[in-house]
Structures are given as C-alpha cells and as structure tokens.
Amino acid sequence: MATTIIHRHRLATRLWHWVNAVCIIILIGSGLGISNAHPRLYWGRFGANFDHAWAQLPFFPAWLTIPAHYNLAISRRWHLFFALIFAFSLLAFMIVSLLNRHFQRDLRVRAQDVNAAHLAADVRAHLQFRFHDPETPGAYNALQKLSYVAIIFIALPLVVLTGLAMSPSMDAAWPWLLDLFGGRQSARSLHFIAMAAIALFTILHLVLVLLAGWRNELGSMITGRWKVPE
Amino acid sequence: MTRLIDRRGALLGGGAGMLLAGCDCVIQHSSARAILFKGEDIHRGLQRALSNRDALAPEFRPDQMSPYFRTNGTRDPGTAAYAALRAGGFADWRLTVDGLVARPLRLSLRDIGALPQRAQITRHDCVEGWSAIGKWQGPTLGSVLRAAGVRDAARYIVFTCADLYGGAPYYESLDRIDAFHPQTILAWAMNDRFLDTGHGAPLRLRVERHLGYKHAKYLMRVSAVASLDGIGKGRGGYWEDNVDYDWWAGI
Numbered sequence: 024m025a026t027t028i029i030h031r032h033r034l035a036t037r038l039w040h041w042v043n044a045v046c047i048i049i050l051i052g053s054g055l056g057i058s059n060a061h062p063r064l065y066w067g068r069f070g071a072n073f074d075h076a077w078a079q080l081p082f083f084p085a086w087l088t089i090p091a092h093y094n095l096a097i098s099r100r101w102h103l104f105f106a107l108i109f110a111f112s113l114l115a116f117m118i119v120s121l122l123n124r125h126f127q128r129d130l131r132v133r134a135q136d137v138n139a140a141h142l143a144a145d146v147r148a149h150l151q152f153r154f155h156d157p158e159t160p161g162a163y164n165a166l167q168k169l170s171y172v173a174i175i176f177i178a179l180p181l182v183v184l185t186g187l188a189m190s191p192s193m194d195a196a197w198p199w200l201l202d203l204f205g206g207r208q209s210a211r212s213l214h215f216i217a218m219a220a221i222a223l224f225t226i227l228h229l230v231l232v233l234l235a236g237w238r239n240e241l242g243s244m245i246t247g248r249w250k251v252p253e
Numbered sequence: 254m255t256r257l258i259d260r261r262g263a264l265l266g267g268g269a270g271m272l273l274a275g276c277d278c279v280i281q282h283s284s285a286r287a288i289l290f291k292g293e294d295i296h297r298g299l300q301r302a303l304s305n306r307d308a309l310a311p312e313f314r315p316d317q318m319s320p321y322f323r324t325n326g327t328r329d330p331g332t333a334a335y336a337a338l339r340a341g342g343f344a345d346w347r348l349t350v351d352g353l354v355a356r357p358l359r360l361s362l363r364d365i366g367a368l369p370q371r372a373q374i375t376r377h378d379c380v381e382g383w384s385a386i387g388k389w390q391g392p393t394l395g396s397v398l399r400a401a402g403v404r405d406a407a408r409y410i411v412f413t414c415a416d417l418y419g420g421a422p423y424y425e426s427l428d429r430i431d432a433f434h435p436q437t438i439l440a441w442a443m444n445d446r447f448l449d450t451g452h453g454a455p456l457r458l459r460v461e462r463h464l465g466y467k468h469a470k471y472l473m474r475v476s477a478v479a480s481l482d483g484i485g486k487g488r489g490g491y492w493e494d495n496v497d498y499d500w501w502a503g504i
Contacts, residue, residue: 024302045272045392048272048273049272050274052273052276054326057382058382060380060381060382061379061381061382061383061385068313068317068376068384068386069317069319069376069384069385070383070384071319071321071322071323071379071382071385071388073320073321073382074319074320074321086270086273087273089273089276089277090276090277091277091282093276094496094497095380095381095498096274096492096496096497096498097280099272099380099499100289100290100292100293100474100496100497100499101276101289103293103296103504104288104289104291105498106298107295107296139342143416185385189378189462190300190503190504191310191376191378191462191463191464191504192300192462192463192503192504193300193304193464193503194310194311194376195304195308195309195310195311195461195462195504196286196300196303196304196305196308197304198311201311207260207376207378207384208383208384211382217354
C-alpha cells in the first residue's frame with residue numbers, strides 16, 4: 024500500500040512553533056530563577072513577608088533555572104528579552120492564522136466535537152493510542168483542538184497580560200490590567216499558574232508526540248509534510 | 254519499543270536541558286550579552302512610544318494600605334556622620350542640589366516642608382517580587398529642580414545617599430521624564446509620620462513607575478548632569494553598575 028503524504032503545517036505555523044518552543048523554555052527557566060528571589064504568592068494588590076501567602080513555592084534547583092545559579096538580575100535580563108519575542112511572535116502568529124484561515128479551518132471547535140459521546144469516544148481512542156480519524160487524517164481530534172485552543176487563546180495571552188500587569192510602568196499606562204486581574208500580586212499568582220499550565224501542556228504534548236510516532240510528527244513540524252498513518 | 258521511547262525521551266529532554274545550559278554559555282560572550290541587555294531599552298522605548306509618558310501610577314485608598322510595610326536594602330546607614338545627624342533630629346541635615354543648575358541649593362527639612370506638598374498612597378514593587386502599599390508625602394522633585402533653575406543641558410538627575418555600599422555612598426539616577434513626573438517626590442513622611450530610619454530618614458525619593466531599588470533612601474545630594482559617564486561605573490546606579498540591574502526599572 025502506497026504511503027500518503029499530506030502537507031499538514033504551513034510555514035507560519037512551523038516558524039512560530041519553534042520560536043515559541045525556544046521562548047517557552049527560556050522564559051520558564053529564567054522565570055523560576057526570578058521566583059527564587061521571593062518564593063511566595065499572594066492574592067490582592069499587595070503582598071510581602073508579613074502578609075498572608077496562599078502558596079509557598081520551593082526554591083527551584085540550579086538545573087531548572089537560567090542562569091544555573093541564583094542571579095536575579097541576569098534571570099530578569101533573559102526573561103524580559105525573550106518575553107518580547109514570545110509576545111510579539113504570538114501576536115503575529117494569531118494575525119497570520121486568522122488571515123490564512125488556520126484558526127477557522129483547523130481549530131474551530133464545533134458542537135459535535137464537544138458533545139459527551141464524542142468526547143468519551145475520543146478519550147477511548149487516545150487510550151488505545153489512536154489519534155487520527157482515518158476518514159480525515161489531517162484534522163485535529165477533539166481533545167487536540169480543545170487543548171490547542173486553551174493554550175493559544177487562554178494560557179499564552181494570560182501569561183503575557185499578567186506579566187505586563189507586574190510592570191509598575193505599565194500599570195500607570197494601562198491601569199485596567201490591575202482591575203482585570205485584581206491587583207499586582209494576584210497577577211503575579213496567575214502568571215505562575217499560567218506558567219504551570221503551559222509546562223503541563225508541553226509535557227503532555229511531548230508524550231503524545233512520542234506515542235504518535237516522533238519521526239513523523241517532528242518531521243512534519245519541520246518540513247510541513249506528514250505521512251498518513253496506515 | 255520501550256527502549257526506543259526511552260531514547261526518544263532522552264533526546265527531547267536532553268534538547269531542553271542543552272538549551273538551558275547553552276544560555277549560561279551564550280551570556281559569557283559580550284556581544285550576546287549586549288543584545289540581551291538591549292531588552293531594557295526596547296521595553297522603555299515601546300512603553301514610552303505606546304503610552305502616555307505622564308501617566309500616573311495607580312493611587313489607593315487608606316483602607317487598601319499594607320498593614321505592615323517591610324524594609325529592604327539598608328535598614329540603617331550605621332555611619333558616625335548619619336548617627337550624629339539623626340541624634341540632632343536632622344536639624345543639621347541639608348540636601349545639596351547642584352550640578353547643571355543656575356542656583357545651587359542647600360535645603361533643610363524645614364525648607365522642604367515649606368515647598369508645595371504632594372501626598373500619595375502608592376504601591377511599592379520590589380524587584381524581588383513583593384509589593385507593599387503606603388502613603389508618602391513631600392514636594393515634587395520637579396519643583397525643587399525648578400527652584401534651583403535646572404539647565405536644559407541636564408539630561409539626568411543623580412541622587413547620592415548617606416548609606417554606604419562597598420565603602421561608597423549609594424547612588425541612583427533618573428532621566429528628565431521621570432524626574433519631572435508629577436508623582437516623583439522627595440518624601441519626608443510615610444504613613445503620616447516622619448520617615449523612620451529603616452525607610453530612609455530624613456528624605457527619600459519616590460518614583461512611582463519604577464521598581465524599589467530606584468527609590469533612593471537617606472538622600473544627601475541631588476545633582477543635575479549631562480551624562481552618566483563618570484558616575485560610578487557609568488550605568489547610573491549602584492545595582493546597575495555592580496550586579497547588572499536594569500537602569501530603566503519600569504518592568
């Protein structure tokens with residue numbers, strides 16, 4: 024039986040995927056380094072050592088942080104430089120994906136995707152390591168769509184906006200950021216939670232790439248060409 | 254199959270690990286460092302281009318203040334000179350205003366209290382991540398600079414303090430946009446009392462759109478200068494010169 028090859032990922036998607044992957048790793052590493060300077064999280068407008076912290080974070084070890092030793096100034100340099108690339112590449116990807124109809128075509132969640140029976144069937148298929156509908160192998164399955172939509176339209180914008188809300192200068196320019204998140208320390212907590220969600224997504228994403236066949240999946244995100252599983 | 258997954262896992266995990274380790278390698282190179290450090294200028298440029306340069310930092314109601322406002326940095330300058338000034342209730346303390354000004358000034362606390370005052374309840378954000386809300390009062394830095402007749406050639410305002418770091422006075426600096434911002438004040442009162450030693454008595458800077466280390470405490474001298482060259486190592490502040498903190502601390 025001849026192998027079918029389809030063109031699965033457009034150039035813009037592939038470019039953004041890799042720029043974003045590098046940014047995410049550097050931002051999480053440097054962010055954990057910044058967290059080590061004051062590993063306590065608060066809700067509300069203010070929060071310091073004598074106020075109630077809802078979470079006491081661990082001191083993240085050197086092998087997880089950038090730089091690989093405690094240096095708040097250098098962690099901030101990495102974080103704030105790559106935050107610019109991360110935020111503007113996300114914005115560019117969103118605009119291009121609306122124009123080239125990637126979002127409308129591939130990520131539109133339809134009512135039939137999210138009815139209970141379909142979702143249950145999709146979960147069963149995942150548990151049997153079947154990730155593609157043989158009739159439309161190029162389409163994303165329902166769980167895939169939902170997780171991509173959650174990461175692209177909720178978690179990534181949330182991490183950008185909560186990051187901006189921590190800037191004292193941005194708070195003067197755009198005070199609505201503070202109203203939106205309920206104060207700077209709430210924004211800082213949400214920034215951490217969004218990071219954790221992105222980290223969890225990344226791990227699941229990598230596991231599923233392995234299970235679906237990493238050569239084909241990785242290759243398709245580089246060349247765009249994807250071999251339809253037989 | 255299991256063995257293959259292990260190898261693939263190691264490959265992908267190893268890629269991320271190498272990227273992290275690579276970062277430490279990259280920053281050893283001065284050109285890479287220079288690019289990375291440009292982030293500060295890009296943030297400052299973007300924020301100033303896309304928003305109102307005179308935008309006011311949020312102000313809060315008295316019931317929104319921190320119950321306890323922690324101290325940081327120097328808690329007490331601990332020098333004989335400072336101890337003597339404090340023992341005299343700062344009656345002998347003077348703020349020197351000099352540099353590129355038409356009329357150099359030496360202001361007592363009484364002189365500073367006689368200038369038009371501004372009181373504001375604002376949030377203090379430490380670079381470490383914590384925030385505290387407190388009330389500050391004092392004249393605007395702009396009114397002091399105008400009284401001294403600051404010259405157009407002055408592009409930066411440098412603050413020199415009574416506390417010592419590595420044997421030399423702490424110093425910080427602002428450009429004219431932040432120096433003349435309506436919320437940039439020389440505060441002598443905090444939460445309706447005279448400043449205490451831990452918070453910078455007798456006078457400290459409040460520059461509300463910046464992180465805490467810009468808010469120089471124990472002020473002794475305000476100088477208008479054309480350039481930051483020759484001030485410390487030339488990057489405009491003690492932390493900027495010695496541990497790579499951003500000079501523009503708006504983010």
